[in-house]
Every structure is written in structure tokens, then in C-alpha cells.
Amino acid sequence: MEHIDFSLVDWSRAQFALTALYHWLFVPLTLGLSFIIAFMETLYYRTGNPEWKRITKFWMTLFGVNFAIGVATGIILEFEFGTNWSNYSWFVGDIFGAPLAIEGIMAFFMESTFIAVMFFGWNKVSKKFHLASTWLVAIGSNLSALWILVANAWMQYPAGMRFNPDTARNEMVNFWEVLFSPVAINKFSHTVLSAYILASIFVIGVSAWFILKNRELPFAKKSIKIAAIFGIVASFLTMVTGDGSARNMAKYQPMKFAAMENLYDGQKNAPLVAIGILKEDKQEALHKKQDFRFQIEIPNMLSYMAFLDPNAYVPGIKDLVHGNPEYKIMSIKEKSEKGKVAIQSLAEYKNAKKAKNDTLAKSALTKFEANYPWFGYGYYAGRDEHELIPNIPLTFYSFRIMVGLGFHFLALFLVVLILLKKEKLEKSKIVLYTALWTIPLAYIASELGWIVAEVGRQPWVIQDILPAIAAVSQIKATSVQITFWLFFILFTGLLIAEIKIMLSQIKKGPATESESKL
């Protein structure tokens, strides 16, 4: 690349990060609460106890508030693809088109049709049909997430596609490889399960507030019981899928894995730093070697986590930058050379086609296809190799805080469930206050998960194939700055509206049958 406007690249990335993080404030509660509501209504259907109907309706109202405020916030990301990331948008071709079209047609319509029955259908449709609608809303919401996460997983691990040099687009050759890639399966399950944890924390926290206020005790205890059980199951499954995500990362995105672990020198029997403080956090040191000021390690654990073998060699940042022939790890320099060949042969192919020179086009194409897996590295030929290392402290700390909070959530679920069983929850003020103040922590953990996934893969927009510097549109950085602040204002307004309406609904508490409406 002759000239790179880093200000444009940075603002485009910042804007995308802002909108994605804000969008994700609304999504996980919808995903998890929809299932909690479905469980509650199932209990109403099976027992006929009107208290369960009242409980269902209260949480359904909060679900409705969150759904209404959050709906369409994700569309902004699509606007950004077309305006700020046009090279990328064109380059991904129908890989994104297919999953997003399915999302629009199948999941969104399913969700929006049955959501009307869910809110307007009480006493108007049969109990069975209403329950089915509630379940379909939950399934539809989660299916929407599936298609979005499949598209995201493809960016982390491009599979099932072929690049068409005539159109400059990646074309899907195997839909099932895209849908069932190991990264897609893990990403979807880990993400939605973490959303179930967030929703469980939300229900427990709000219910704890009712107990602290000595209001609606049977309602609060019943809600906590459902949420805690759901949260425990989701927590254990999140650990399993998180473990799978780490293994995928070690295999397909080793630089992200090494940065997340601050592993500079690769090693056998690599220990996992359970708790650690890095020495440097200055701007110039963010992408370079970091020493620990303090660390607590679990011996062999990182090798086991990455390759299910405590003796396995885990490559460090140094191996990935400079290469390690013993473990067949190519250096960035070698990859950049191959990438450069891929870029040059694509240009040669295009020129040969224009000149109708089929022989030259064929040989250029062969060269291009042989080097395409390293296409993106070509943009870094002759540049500082550290540009290919993600922000180490941010990924390192985000991962550890997320995991630490995950254990806190699991402990909270277990404690509230035990106290509930022993009928001591009302007296345990510390636990109730902890539950209440864990609500913001659940949101923090959820956002940190995205930071690990997305900051950790920088500078890649599509792993190894397209970096951010080649994906942006040639527009003015100032126009991206303006829309960044516009989004900031819009989203902050929506967030304030959400919190205000939620709080007023929570303060009102569960309604009686006669006043219960959305």
C-alpha cells in the first residue's frame, strides 16, 4: 500500500468498536431472558398457578423494554460496512450475504411475528399457543444470533470459500463448512451461553432488590430459583465452550492466543498465568515484549489448554514474528513475501485478462492461488512487524477479568440457591447486595469477551487475508469522526432511556392481573 491514512483506519475501527459494544449491551439480555421467560411460562402452563403467570409477565415487560430499545441498533454496523469498510464489504462477497439474509428472513420474522402473540395474546389465544409463541421468540432470537456469529466466526477462521479474482469477491463453495466450522460452533455456543449467564444475573439481581426492600418475596424467590439453576447450567457449559474457544484460538489464531497469555518466548510445558500484572502499559510498549511485575502460574496448564497435552509446545509472540523452523512456524517476513507475491500476481492476472493474454493470466492465477492464504501479510512487507501484534495488555487483562468474573457468577448462583433452599436468603444482606451489584459486572464480563475476541485478532479484519489497513474505504477521516460522535450521542441516549424505563418498571413491581399490560 502506497499511502495509509492511519487516522482514518483508527477512527473507522473506533466507530465500529463503539457501535458493536453498545449494540452488545442490549443483545445478551434479550437472548437469555427470552429463555428464562419461556421456563417460567412453562411452569405456569403445567401448574396452572397464577403466580407463575404474574412472574412471567413482569419479566416479559422488562424483556419488551430491552428488545424495543435495542432493536435495529445492529443495523448501524451494516451501514458502516457499506460506507467505512467498502473494500472489505465487497471482498467478503456472499459469505456475509447468505447468513445475514437467512437471519433477516427466518429468524427475524419468526421473532417479530410471535413477539406480538407473546405480548398481545394473553387471554386471546390458547395457553398452549401462547406458550409455543414464547418459546418461538426465544428460539428466534437465538437463531438471529447464530447467523451473525457464523459471519463473525468466518472472519476469524475463513472456511468454505474460494476467492474469485475476476470479481475480487470471496464466494461460498460450501455452506456447511461455513456454518459448522469449529470456530463458528464454539463462538455461537460460548456467546449465547454467556448471554444466559448475564440474564440470570439480571433476574437474580433485580429479585434481590425486591427482597432487600421486603417486597414481593414469593415472586423474588421463585425468580431467583429459576435464574440460578439456569445460570449454573449455563456457567458449566460456558466453561466447556470457553475451553474449546481457547483451543481453536491456539490452532487458528496463535498470535491472539500468545498475546492473550502474554507469552513472548514459546515453550513446552507452558504454565498458565492465572493472575498477573504486567510491567509496561505505555503506548509504545503495547505491542512489544512485556515482563511480569507479578504472576501466579499453574504449571503445564497453558500447554494442556491449547493442545490437550501438558508437554506440548505453545508458540510465543517471538516464534510467530521471527519464525521457528523446529516447530515449522513461518516468520512474518516469509509470510509477507508470499503475501506480496499474491498481491502482485492478482494485479498481473487482472492486467493479463485485460490484454487478453490467457497464458500469462493462467500462470499469474496459479501463483496467486498458491500464495492466497498469506494475502493479507503482503500489506506488511517492509513494515514494522509489531503492527501484526495485537494490544497485549488489553487482551491479557480482559481475558483474566472475564474469567475471574465468570467464577464469581458461578459462586453467586450456587450461594443463592443454597441459601434459598435453607430459607436464609432474606437474612443474607451481603449476598443480596452482592447479587444486585453483580448486574453491572455481568455486562462488563460480556463486553470483555468481545474485547478479547476482536482486539485480540487485530490487525485482521479477515484472519491472514485482509487487514484493517486494506479494508477501509477511501473517505475522509473527519466524516468518520462526526458519525462516531453522532452514534455516541444516539446510543448514550438509548442507554439512558433503557435504564430509566427499566428502573421505573422494576420499582412498580409485578402487576396484578387487571393492570398487567405492556
Next chain:
Amino acid sequence: MKLIINNIIQFYYQGFRNMTIGKRLWTIIIIKLVLLFLVLKVFFFPNFLKTHFKTDAERSNYVIEQLTK
């Protein structure tokens, strides 16, 4: 058939009419959609390739040029 359609219309009509908090939420949704599609999309987020080029061939040529320069 006419009866079914009428029932569906009535279902939605009554549902929307009897909303309480829902009216406030719909106001937020409508304001948000107007801002997104009629302001932000139209004035700030034109599709770069669609506005600068007429055909897909021109767009692909441009992207290849960008990727290989």
C-alpha cells in the same frame, strides 16, 4: 378467509390500543428508526461503492485496484 384476516387485524389493533408502557417504547422505536434510516443512512452513510460506481464490473475493478496498489 375474510374472517381470519379481520381477526388478525383486530388482534393487533386491540393489542396496540391497550398498550401502556408499550406506547412509550413504540415512540422510541419510531424516533430511532427515523434517525437511523432517514437521517444517518441518507446523509452520513451512503454506500461508498454504490454511489461512486454504476456497475459491479466497475466496483470490482476499483476494489482490485485498491487491493493491489
